[in-house]
Amino acid sequence: MACWEGDRAVRTVIITGIPGVGKTTILKEVEALAREQNIKLTILNFGTVVGELYKKSNMNLHRDELRRQPIDVQKKMQLKAARILAKKVRNGIFLIDTHMFIRTKSGFWPGLPDSILSILKPSLLVLVEASPEEIVKRREGDSTRMRDEMTMYDVMSDLDWARASASSCANKSGVPVKIVLNEPGKQREAANEILQSINELGG
Amino acid sequence: MACWEGDRAVRTVIITGIPGVGKTTILKEVEALAREQNIKLTILNFGTVVGELYKKSNMNLHRDELRRQPIDVQKKMQLKAARILAKKVRNGIFLIDTHMFIRTKSGFWPGLPDSILSILKPSLLVLVEASPEEIVKRREGDSTRMRDEMTMYDVMSDLDWARASASSCANKSGVPVKIVLNEPGKQREAANEILQSINELGG
Amino acid sequence: MACWEGDRAVRTVIITGIPGVGKTTILKEVEALAREQNIKLTILNFGTVVGELYKKSNMNLHRDELRRQPIDVQKKMQLKAARILAKKVRNGIFLIDTHMFIRTKSGFWPGLPDSILSILKPSLLVLVEASPEEIVKRREGDSTRMRDEMTMYDVMSDLDWARASASSCANKSGVPVKIVLNEPGKQREAANEILQSINELGG
Numbered sequence: 001m002a003c004w005e006g007d008r009a010v011r012t013v014i015i016t017g018i019p020g021v022g023k024t025t026i027l028k029e030v031e032a033l034a035r036e037q038n039i040k041l042t043i044l045n046f047g048t049v050v051g052e053l054y055k056k057s058n059m060n061l062h063r064d065e066l067r068r069q070p071i072d073v074q075k076k077m078q079l080k081a082a083r084i085l086a087k088k089v090r091n092g093i094f095l096i097d098t099h100m101f102i103r104t105k106s107g108f109w110p111g112l113p114d115s116i117l118s119i120l121k122p123s124l125l126v127l128v129e130a131s132p133e134e135i136v137k138r139r140e141g142d143s144t145r146m147r148d149e150m151t152m153y154d155v156m157s158d159l160d161w162a163r164a165s166a167s168s169c170a171n172k173s174g175v176p177v178k179i180v181l182n183e184p185g186k187q188r189e190a191a192n193e194i195l196q197s198i199n200e201l202g203g
Numbered sequence: 204m205a206c207w208e209g210d211r212a213v214r215t216v217i218i219t220g221i222p223g224v225g226k227t228t229i230l231k232e233v234e235a236l237a238r239e240q241n242i243k244l245t246i247l248n249f250g251t252v253v254g255e256l257y258k259k260s261n262m263n264l265h266r267d268e269l270r271r272q273p274i275d276v277q278k279k280m281q282l283k284a285a286r287i288l289a290k291k292v293r294n295g296i297f298l299i300d301t302h303m304f305i306r307t308k309s310g311f312w313p314g315l316p317d318s319i320l321s322i323l324k325p326s327l328l329v330l331v332e333a334s335p336e337e338i339v340k341r342r343e344g345d346s347t348r349m350r351d352e353m354t355m356y357d358v359m360s361d362l363d364w365a366r367a368s369a370s371s372c373a374n375k376s377g378v379p380v381k382i383v384l385n386e387p388g389k390q391r392e393a394a395n396e397i398l399q400s401i402n403e404l405g406g
Numbered sequence: 407m408a409c410w411e412g413d414r415a416v417r418t419v420i421i422t423g424i425p426g427v428g429k430t431t432i433l434k435e436v437e438a439l440a441r442e443q444n445i446k447l448t449i450l451n452f453g454t455v456v457g458e459l460y461k462k463s464n465m466n467l468h469r470d471e472l473r474r475q476p477i478d479v480q481k482k483m484q485l486k487a488a489r490i491l492a493k494k495v496r497n498g499i500f501l502i503d504t505h506m507f508i509r510t511k512s513g514f515w516p517g518l519p520d521s522i523l524s525i526l527k528p529s530l531l532v533l534v535e536a537s538p539e540e541i542v543k544r545r546e547g548d549s550t551r552m553r554d555e556m557t558m559y560d561v562m563s564d565l566d567w568a569r570a571s572a573s574s575c576a577n578k579s580g581v582p583v584k585i586v587l588n589e590p591g592k593q594r595e596a597a598n599e600i601l602q603s604i605n606e607l608g609g
Contacts, residue, residue, distance in 0.1 A: 174316035
């Protein structure tokens with residue numbers, strides 16, 4: 001639901017997508033498109049806030065090492081990060097870039113459990129998808145990230161798990177899930193779809 | 204759980220199914236079967252109550268236009284409708300005909316989020332399904348409804364999303380989900396399955 | 407989350423898997439492995455506690471008859487059993503052997519609804535899987551259990567439903583879901599994976 005401050009709506013939109021769908025590219029496109037259309041939009045990265053929290057606690061880790069920490073540690077950081085992010089949300093549209101789930105050594109760990117959704121209070125969930133073939137290609141080509149080796153089966157499992165999780169997040173928060181397909185060369189269309197679905201929330 | 208009034212149980216059964224599964228036909232069959240067997244059963248339509256709320260607020264819309272309204276507006280109507288329906292539930296079996304989710308311009312919007320389930324307090328969730336081929340056929344043939352064009356892929360996505368959502372609703376409310384397959388020419392069998400599963404709840 | 411008593415962690419791990427995945431075998435292996443490695447680990451069976459509750463109430467049923475009881479009765483027993491189990495959890499690791507869902511006459515009934523998760527407070531959910539072919543083979547060969555006849559389609563539905571449900575349980579409790587594949591002749595590997603994922607929780 002939109003919270004109103006004066007006569008303007010505050011919108012928190014959570015944007016997720018499994019590694020390799022091309023979320024970063026889409027987000028850049030969304031940012032550019034919003035600028036062109038004079039829409040006030042801020043993108044906040046959940047992982048960056050978590051990384052800063054680790055740094056403060058004298059644990060300086062590469063972003064792909066974060067998910068290799070013990071779950072007990074990660075859970076504390078997750079909760080702190082959500083509270084920090086919730087405070088940053090003011091007038092306008094805030095896109096929180098995060099994960100529906102993270103593959104940890106203890107299994108699929110939810111990035112948006114009930115406790116976090118209660119803090120972030122989103123108006124919309126966006127799930128970026130791509131074809132399994134595209135995802136595998138992008139994962140193989142990305143040498144700057146320490147990604148685990150994954151087969152096509154894993155990618156399809158990830159896509160399914162993300163949808164199941166998104167559906168349960170939607171039920172928890174009562175908001176829609178916009179599934180956006182990132183097709184090669186159509187980033188602008190995908191970005192436009194995201195802005196449209198935010199616009200259709202009303203307010 | 205059944206709530207007891209005197210010596211008779213009050214049962215709220217939520218019945219859902221994606222567009223094109225033939226839910227309306229099944230419900231007519233359930234009604235007829237209940238009459239034959241002298242079972243007190245009332246069918247309530249969630250969408251009808253929502254439509255009346257729109258009418259009262261001077262927005263007279265076709266039922267397929269409802270889901271094209273801004274989500275903020277739809278959410279308020281959804282909550283009001285649930286409260287109205289909850290008050291109608293008395294002695295006997297009440298079937299609430301609604302959607303597990305609705306395809307809106309902002310994405311898959313849950314018809315049974317936690318907030319609504321807390322109000323409706325169902326004893327059972329029924330999910331009517333049909334083969335993707337049958338669904339596509341029914342959607343194409345239905346000219347009285349303003350349905351968006353959909354491919355086979357969309358239908359299969361809808362079926363999956365409904366199941367994922369049903370599973371999360373079941374976990375929220377602690378009640379079973381009865382999946383009923385509507386096979387061509389076997390509406391009576393499907394209707395009978397629904398009555399049986401209500402009966403097996405006990406009480 | 408781990409609760410601490412003195413300097414040792416209390417861990418509740420819920421282990422599930424649809425009938426036929428070979429959960430019992432895996433659990434024996436986990437027990438043996440824990441013994442070898444001097445890890446304090448206790449396995450508690452949810453169904454056994456439920457069976458004892460039925461016995462006390464003068465309903466002495468075979469374990470496969472439990473899920474044929476009216477849901478109202480089963481729900482009461484489920485809640486009581488969860489409370490009994492929660493009291494048994496002390497220092498060390500406790501594996502609760504139960505079902506993600508149960509096929510009842512009223513449909514898929516959740517074994518881990520929100521109400522039960524709130525009582526059990528798990529740190530980890532384990533979902534044992536096997537290939538559909540293996541599951542069908544095991545179900546057919548198991549003459550000691552009164553199992554309903556099931557087709558390959560049912561097995562695949564069960565696997566999907568278990569995953570969707572696990573994902574929603576993860577979101578509710580904020581803990582990871584470890585999916586462990588039980589491959590023929592590799593029970594020890596599967597058992598080891600489970601112990602590893604518990605270890606990686608931290609504490």
